[in-house]
Amino acid sequence: AQKITQTQPGMFVQEKEAVTLDCTYDTSDQSYGLFWYKQPSSGEMIFLIYQGSYDEQNATEGRYSLNFQKARKSANLVISASQLGDSAMYFCAMRGETGGGADGLTFGKGTHLIIQP
Amino acid sequence: DGGITQSPKYLFRKEGQNVTLSCEQNLNHDAMYWYRQDPGQGLRLIYYSQIVNDFQKGDIAEGYSVSREKKESFPLTVTSAQKNPTAFYLCASSMGQGISYEQYFGPGTRLTVT
Numbered sequence: 001a002q003k004i005t006q007t008q009p010g011m012f013v014q015e016k017e018a019v020t021l022d023c024t025y026d027t028s029d030q031s032y033g034l035f036w037y038k039q040p041s042s043g044e045m046i047f048l049i050y051q052g053s054y055d056e057q058n059a060t061e062g063r064y065s066l067n068f069q070k071a072r073k074s075a076n077l078v079i080s081a082s083q084l085g086d087s088a089m090y091f092c093a094m095r096g097e098t099g100g101g102a103d104g105l106t107f108g109k110g111t112h113l114i115i116q117p
Numbered sequence: 118d119g120g121i122t123q124s125p126k127y128l129f130r131k132e133g134q135n136v137t138l139s140c141e142q143n144l145n146h147d148a149m150y151w152y153r154q155d156p157g158q159g160l161r162l163i164y165y166s167q168i169v170n171d172f173q174k175g176d177i178a179e180g181y182s183v184s185r186e187k188k189e190s191f192p193l194t195v196t197s198a199q200k201n202p203t204a205f206y207l208c209a210s211s212m213g214q215g216i217s218y219e220q221y222f223g224p225g226t227r228l229t230v231t
Contacts, residue, residue, distance in 0.1 A: 004159070033216035043205060045160075045222035052217055091159055095216050104150050104175055105220060107159035 002027045004092050004108035012114050013082050020067070021077040021090050021111050029053075029096030034075040035105060036066065039089040048090075051075055087115045119144045121223035123208050128228045130202075138193045138226045140208035148211040149191040150220060153177060153204045160207060166191055167214060195228065202230045 003026040013019045025034065036048040051059045051066045059066045067076040075094075079086055089112050093105040121142045130136045142149065148167050152160040162175030166185040180199025185191055195202045205227050209220040 009157075031216060035219060037222075043207075043225045043227075045207060045209070047219045047221070050217060050219055093160075097216055103173070104152070104162035104165050105160070107152075107161070109157070109159045 002029070002032075002094055002096055002106040004094055004106055006092055006108035006111050008111045009109075010112040010114070012116055015084060015115050015117050016081055019079045019082050019086075019113065021079075021092075021113065023075045023077065023092030023108060025073050025075060025092070025094050027073075027094065027096050029098055031097040033095050034066070034068070035093045035095070036064070036075075036077045037091045037093060038086075039091060039110070041088070045091070049077070082115050084115050084117060087113060089113075121208055121210055121221060123206075123223040123226050126224065126226060128226055130228070130230050132230055133197045134230075135197060136195050136202075136228065136230075138195065138206055138208075138228070140191045140193065140223060141189055142191075142208075142210045142221075142223075143189060144210055144212070144221060145188070146210035146212050146221070147188070148214060148218075149185070150209040150211070151175075151181075151183065151191070151193045152207045152209065154207060154225075155204050163193065163206075195230075202228060204228060 032053045034051045038046045065078045089110045091110045092108045150165045151163040164183045166172035182194045207225045208223040
């Protein structure tokens with residue numbers, strides 16, 4: 001079984017500051033993938049970034065980077081230079097090799113990020 | 118534009134009625150998924166399908182049924198056996214069957230049962 005834990009139910013951050021959203025995971029799979037999604041108030045889920053368990057470098061996508069610490073089983077999302085449009089729910093998710101990697105994602109409960117002007 | 122459509126955006130039903138939620142994709146993806154989201158919670162997997170005419174139960178399949186007769190379509194029926202059906206339902210698809218493939222989501226259907 002896989003489990004994702006997001007310990008920050010809500011965060012307030014000043015515009016233009018960097019923000020780190022925490023995510024820890026638990027799995028018995030040797031090979032797995034970690035994902036971050038953004039959910040604005042409209043409800044759609046927007047894919048942000050992916051990190052594979054065997055990737056040696058931390059993933060980056062524009063202002064998003066993933067701070068992957070395998071030994072600690074953590075996959076924190078870092079948003080640089082936050083913008084008002086970053087206000088949303090953020091979900092960490094994972095998928096393991098069990099089932100051939102074809103089954104669904106396991107999600108955390110999310111962090112509600114609010115960017116203040 | 119390619120994407121996933123879910124209709125309707127809001128759906129209201131009386132308790133005891135079955136209701137079917139639509140999900141259509143034109144991304145040519147083989148894998149499709151249904152998730153349920155409750156307030157303040159993450160997404161939980163209901164059913165998934167890797168190929169036409171085949172599907173598997175997810176973590177919370179009780180009270181739900183699906184079909185996959187066409188590659189593009191994966192409708193979800195919420196039956197009267199589902200004890201707490203009011204929730205936000207999200208459909209997703211994925212290009213491939215590997216741990217690295219992200220899932221693309223539709224806009225969701227908010228179901229209210231009274």
